[in-house]
Amino acid sequence: MDVRVRYAPSPTGLQHIGGIRTALFNYFFAKSQGGKFLLRVEDTDRERYTDESLQDLYDTLEWLGIKWDEGPVVGGPCGPYIQSERFDLYKQYAEQLVRDGKAYYCYCSSERLEKVRQEQIASKSEYQGYDRHCANLTEEERKAYEAQGIKPVIRLRVPTEGKTTFHDVLMGDITRKNKDVSPDPILLKSDGFPTYHLANVIDDHLMGVTHIMRAQEWIPSGPLHILLYEAFGWEPPVYCHLPMVMGKDGQKLSKRHGSTAVRDFRAKGYLPEAIINYVTLVGWSLDGSREFFTREELEKCFTMEGIHKAPAVFDYKKLDWFNGQYIRAAENSRLAELVTPYLIDAGFVSDPVTAEEKELIDRLVPSVKERMKVLSDVVDLTRFLFRDVPVEDKSVYVSKGSDIDKTAEALAKGSAILLSGLREGKDESSIEESLVELSKQLEVKVNGVFQPIRVAITNSTVSLPLFDSIRLLGLEETEKRINRSIRLFEENHNG
RNA sequence: GUCUCCCUCGUCUAGUGGUUAGGACAACGGGUUUUCAUCCCGUCAACGCGGGUUCGAUCCCCGCGGGAGAUGCCA
Numbered sequence: 001m002d003v004r005v006r007y008a009p010s011p012t013g014l015q016h017i018g019g020i021r022t023a024l025f026n027y028f029f030a031k032s033q034g035g036k037f038l039l040r041v042e043d044t045d046r047e048r049y050t051d052e053s054l055q056d057l058y059d060t061l062e063w064l065g066i067k068w069d070e071g072p073v074v075g076g077p078c079g080p081y082i083q084s085e086r087f088d089l090y091k092q093y094a095e096q097l098v099r100d101g102k103a104y105y106c107y108c109s110s111e112r113l114e115k116v117r118q119e120q121i122a123s124k125s126e127y128q129g130y131d132r133h134c135a136n137l138t139e140e141e142r143k144a145y146e147a148q149g150i151k152p153v154i155r156l157r158v159p160t161e162g163k164t165t166f167h168d169v170l171m172g173d174i175t176r177k178n179k180d181v182s183p184d185p186i187l188l189k190s191d192g193f194p195t196y197h198l199a200n201v202i203d204d205h206l207m208g209v210t211h212i213m214r215a216q217e218w219i220p221s222g223p224l225h226i227l228l229y230e231a232f233g234w235e236p237p238v239y240c241h242l243p244m245v246m247g248k249d250g251q252k253l254s255k256r257h258g259s260t261a262v263r264d265f266r267a268k269g270y271l272p273e274a275i276i277n278y279v280t281l282v283g284w285s286l287d288g289s290r291e292f293f294t295r296e297e298l299e300k301c302f303t304m305e306g307i308h309k310a311p312a313v314f315d316y317k318k319l320d321w322f323n324g325q326y327i328r329a330a331e332n333s334r335l336a337e338l339v340t341p342y343l344i345d346a347g348f349v350s351d352p353v354t355a356e357e358k359e360l361i362d363r364l365v366p367s368v369k370e371r372m373k374v375l376s377d378v379v380d381l382t383r384f385l386f387r388d389v390p391v392e393d394k395s396v397y398v399s400k401g402s403d404i405d406k407t408a409e410a411l412a413k414g415s416a417i418l419l420s421g422l423r424e425g426k427d428e429s430s431i432e433e434s435l436v437e438l439s440k441q442l443e444v445k446v447n448g449v450f451q452p453i454r455v456a457i458t459n460s461t462v463s464l465p466l467f468d469s470i471r472l473l474g475l476e477e478t479e480k481r482i483n484r485s486i487r488l489f490e491e492n493h494n495g
Numbered sequence: 496g497u498c499u500c501c502c503u504c505g506u507c508u509a510g511u512g513g514u515u516a517g518g519a520c521a522a523c524g525g526g527u528u529u530u531c532a533u534c535c536c537g538u539c540a541a542c543g544c545g546g547g548u549u550c551g552a553u554c555c556c557c558g559c560g561g562g563a564g565a566u567g568c569c570a
Contacts, residue, residue: 010570189568220565288509318520370533450529462531
């Protein structure tokens, strides 16, 4: 049997970590089995649907490099793959169920349903859900409702006796008494659209889906879906419920834990390979020790057995670590391209970049890549190259263990050594030696000499390596900034 | 409330009827280094609890506790 799995998101919001994790698991499982990965858009909720969400779905999967074998855009033998385009289908199947006595029309208004719900809660009796008010209407009663112009919904007739079991690859058998299954859930809404349960089961069957890998939040409705398969006389697929992705507080990961939209991670400068790698490791492992995987490797070595049962907390810091690792491993030319939009957004370079700017970006990448966790870090790291905001507070120039006078002297003498050395073309290590020598004379730590010079040049105590900074800034600008700082100290001294 | 699922360091996880319970992130400390990073080394840190079964349980069984999810004309 050829494996066919699907990712079936609802375009009612941006693609988030949890959703994409499900997509990845399905995708990797399909690839590892030589099967097919389908994409199906479950846009049956007209209230919450947005075009933006749908576009975000496509954009996100493309960015991650996840291609679907069948689905919207690419088509396939079981299309259409967008549920709103299969509108008529669901109604037919739902009516068939009614004819077979497996489902029935319900004319209850949402007001009445709400009232029933409130009464059940208030009476402290068990909350039982729908009271099956319309389960056994006579033909006359139905006619009367129809005459009032009430549009009915179709509900599944859930048995009140017995129990239903389904098998989960990870969890084993999961059994639920039928009386505990949500009583008579709606299959077809009054607007004619199917609910998730109906559309999902019909499409999975019609599209030949063999394995359903979805989040554990669906476990409680597993028996209901089995009941539906039985009502249709269809063979249910293999189930594999994925552990949920949680936030630090142990609750389902959501916006209040931080960014969850993949689009936001992308904007901050996370690389797709880092997202894929880390997200796949949330709830899955190969052997407990290996943790670097490319997408291509996962397409081969992913296993269902490696999926964990327990929910897993999403660790933003570990993602950062992965991203840093991938940035450092990336080609400089690629990084230069990736970093450019951030420099443009910051207004540091023009859009599009000029040839000179491009050249500068190429040169700054090597020293910046060791220091970035996310691509957007490039802005703070290189600000001194594009914005000159001199440090006026002389105490900033003073390193630990030094003082104002020594700092002034270190700046004057040190920068003289530095600038003349650079002009004469001496190599950096010999200039560095001379500066270290100076620090000994002044009886300060090495940094007592370097810090004032660094602050003068980069306007900050935290910067790229000194010689890198100078090379990027240019000798002329370097000299200008140094002289300005020397003047600052002289003025202060005289005043 | 009811139903279902889950439970190894703070976090992600490996693992076995007998192990010094392993790795990674984080944290902390140290080294390299002109700052910050990177890199390297090290430290801290876990089998939820109580009963059984057993010569021996983290591992098998039962109970408890804790956590989560579901309970919609949302998925």
